[in-house]
Amino acid sequence: MDFDPNFHSGFVAIVGRPNVGKSTFLNRIIGQKIAIMSDKAQTTRNKIQGVYTDDDSQIIFLDTPGIHKPSNQLDDFMDKSAFSALKDIDAVLFMISATETRGAGDNFIIDQLKKIDKPVYLIINKIDEINPNKLLEIMDTYKKALNWNEVFPISALQGNNVDELMDNLKDKLPAGPQYYPEDEVTDHPERFIVAELIREKILSLTRQEIPYSVAIDILSMKTKDNGNVDIQADILVDRPGQKGILIGKQGSMLKKIGTLARQDIEDLLGSKVYLKLWVKVQTGWRDNPSILKSLGYNK
Ligand code: GDP
Ligand code: MG
Ligand code: K
Numbered sequence: 401m402d403f404d405p406n407f408h409s410g411f412v413a414i415v416g417r418p419n420v421g422k423s424t425f426l427n428r429i430i431g432q433k434i435a436i437m438s439d440k441a442q443t444t445r446n447k448i449q450g451v452y453t454d455d456d457s458q459i460i461f462l463d464t465p466g467i468h469k470p471s472n473q474l475d476d477f478m479d480k481s482a483f484s485a486l487k488d489i490d491a492v493l494f495m496i497s498a499t500e501t502r503g504a505g506d507n508f509i510i511d512q513l514k515k516i517d518k519p520v521y522l523i524i525n526k527i528d529e530i531n532p533n534k535l536l537e538i539m540d541t542y543k544k545a546l547n548w549n550e551v552f553p554i555s556a557l558q559g560n561n562v563d564e565l566m567d568n569l570k571d572k573l574p575a576g577p578q579y580y581p582e583d584e585v586t587d588h589p590e591r592f593i594v595a596e597l598i599r600e601k602i603l604s605l606t607r608q609e610i611p612y613s614v615a616i617d618i619l620s621m622k623t624k625d626n627g628n629v630d631i632q633a634d635i636l637v638d639r640p641g642q643k644g645i646l647i648g649k650q651g652s653m654l655k656k657i658g659t660l661a662r663q664d665i666e667d668l669l670g671s672k673v674y675l676k677l678w679v680k681v682q683t684g685w686r687d688n689p690s691i692l693k694s695l696g697y698n699k
Pocket of ligand 1: 419556557
C-alpha cells in the first residue's frame with residue numbers, strides 16, 4: 401500500500417441514543433444512502449460502515465446501534481458489537497440531540513466512554529431546532545460529564561458546522577493509509593443493505609412498535625444476463641398475527657412493501673430489480689443463535 405505521510409486516516413465511531421441524527425450525519429457527509437433512516441427507534445441494527453474519502457484523508461465511520469439494556473440474545477449481540485467496535489477506533493463522536501434532555505441512555509453511554517482512552521467529541525445535533533440560550537444550557541449540562549476533546553454544535557440536517565467538524569476530525573487522525581478504494585462507500589455486502597431497505601419499508605408502513613420482531617433473510621440475489629437483478633427474500637416474524645398484518649388484505653401490504661423496497665434497491669444497484677418476498681413465522685428467532693448466525697449476527 402502506498403504511504404503518503406500527509407494522508408490522514410482512521411476509524412471513527414458514532415454513538416448516541418436512537419434518533420439523535422447519526423444516520424442523517426453519515427448520509428450528509430458520505431452523500432449516499434448507506435445508513436438507513438427511519439423515524440422509529442432502532443432502525444440501524446447492525447453497525448454500518450461508511451467511508452469518507454477526500455484528497456488527503458479517509459475516515460471510516462462506524463454507525464453503532466442505540467445502546468440499551470440487554471434483554472435477549474440479539475440485544476446482547478448489539479451491545480457487544482457496539483462496544484467491541486470502540487476498541488479499534490481512533491476517535492468517538494458522541495451525538496446528542498439539542499431537542500432532548502439528558503437521560504439515562506446518555507449517562508449509560510457516557511459511562512462506557514469513560515473506559516476508553518480515545519478522543520471523544522460531544523456533538524450537539526439539531527441546533528436548527530433551538531435558540532442560542534438553550535445551546536448554552538445544554539453545554540453546561542454536559543460540560544463536566546466527560547473530559548471532551550471537542551464540543552461541536554451542528555445541524556446534520558441543514559449542514560451547519562459540519563465542515564468545521566470534519567476538518568477538525570481529519571487533523572486529529574494519524575497519518576495512515578487509504579484503507580478503501582475511493583469508490584467504495586461501504587464494506588458491507590449489498591445483500592445487507594438490500595435487507596435493511598426492505599426492513600425500513602416494513603417499519604415505516606406498519607405502525608406497530610415491535611422493533612426486533614422482523615428480520616429479513618435474503619435467500620438469493622442474482623444478476624441475470626440482461627443485467628436485471630433477481631432477489632428472493634423471507635420476512636421472518638415472531639407471531640402469526642404479525643404475518644397477517646404484513647401480508648395485508650389480499651396481499652396489499654406485502655405488495656406495498658415490495659414496491660417501495662424495489663424502487664430503493666433499483667436506485668442503489670442502478671439496475672432493474674425483480675423482488676419476491678415471502679412472510680414466514682419463525683417463533684423465537686431472536687433467541688435462536690443459529691438463526692441469528694444465518695442472518696449475519698455472528699460476531
Ligand atoms: P439515528 O437513529 O441517530 O440514526 O437518527 P436519524 O439520522 O435516523 O434521525 C432521526 C430523526 O431526526 C430523523 O427524522 C431526522 O430527519 C431528524 N434529524 C436528524 N438530524 C437533524 C437535524 O440536524 N435537525 C433536525 N431538525 N432534525 C434532524
Ligand atoms: Mg440510524
Ligand atoms: K433511527
